[in-house]
């Protein structure tokens with residue numbers, strides 16, 4: 001009996017295992033008996049890269065709070081107005097977002113991430129490279145004080161099928177939290193969570209697809225990548241339309 005167990009542990013199992021691991025049977029038996037060096041695992045050469053270097057410590061929070069909207073207005077007039085209109089409109093709603101009335105922290109995080117390349121944006125990166133973190137805070141202060149294109153989302157809710165459920169209740173069966181758990185209705189959320197109400201639907205849909213594919217990955221803890229990856233394309237369109245505002 002003892003011999004059978006011994007043979008199983010030191011001869012039979014190693015040989016079966018050898019087939020799976022791609023080493024020859026003799027090496028597998030020798031390793032099991034402890035007379036050959038065990039396989040060495042090469043140390044990983046990969047370094048962990050954070051999704052975003054924006055850290056909500058006291059220094060960052062103070063920097064955003066001290067943003068100067070007057071200085072920001074002058075900068076916006078110089079560098080941003082061609083694409084982001086102060087009335088919240090843009091020349092190309094499919095690709096350029098509305099930035100008016102967005103939360104200052106959300107704006108500051110996106111600008112900082114784009115400046116560092118954590119959120120790729122070829123058109124804005126060269127502009128942001130010329131600006132300091134203080135100037136990003138000034139721009140965030142300026143845009144956050146402009147009026148948002150708000151509307152009563154509940155008035156159109158019934159027309160949006162499952163979108164109202166996704167936005168307000170989520171879907172427990174897919175472990176999808178309600179969008180509004182983080183993105184308050186007609187409001188931003190805690191810290192960097194942006195306001196969705198009044199954003200262009202095409203832009204919302206494009207960002208959800210970008211999170212789902214991993215093309216946009218500056219969301220801390222991968223919160224949006226996990227959520228967007230579970231949505232169907234129809235749900236993306238519906239939920240994006242749900243947040244639309246009248247033009």
Ligand code: HEC
Pocket residue numbers: 075076079080081082083084095096097098099102107110111120121123124127128139194206
């Ligand atoms: C040539 C056009 C262009 C100019 C100029 C421009 N932007 Fe943008 N901006 C874009 C586009 C396009 C996007 C969306 C990129 C994407 O799809 O990820 C964007 C995205 C943003 C976002 C992210 C918004 C969000 O909700 O995630 C902010 C904030 C922003 N821009 C602010 C600015 C500021 C401030 C300036 C001036 C310093 C500026 N932009 C200049 C085209 C422009």
Ligand code: HEC
Pocket residue numbers: 097109166167177178179180181182183192193194196203204205207208218219220223224227239240
């Ligand atoms: C757990 C909190 C949480 C939930 C739930 C959540 N979001 Fe987000 N969402 C975030 C955060 C945080 C960001 C900002 C990520 C970043 O820094 O890029 C974000 C960003 C976004 C953006 C990009 C907006 C912009 O201006 O660039 C869209 C679009 C979005 N969320 C849509 C949704 C939708 C639709 C749902 C529901 C199906 C949802 N989110 C649920 C936390 C959440």
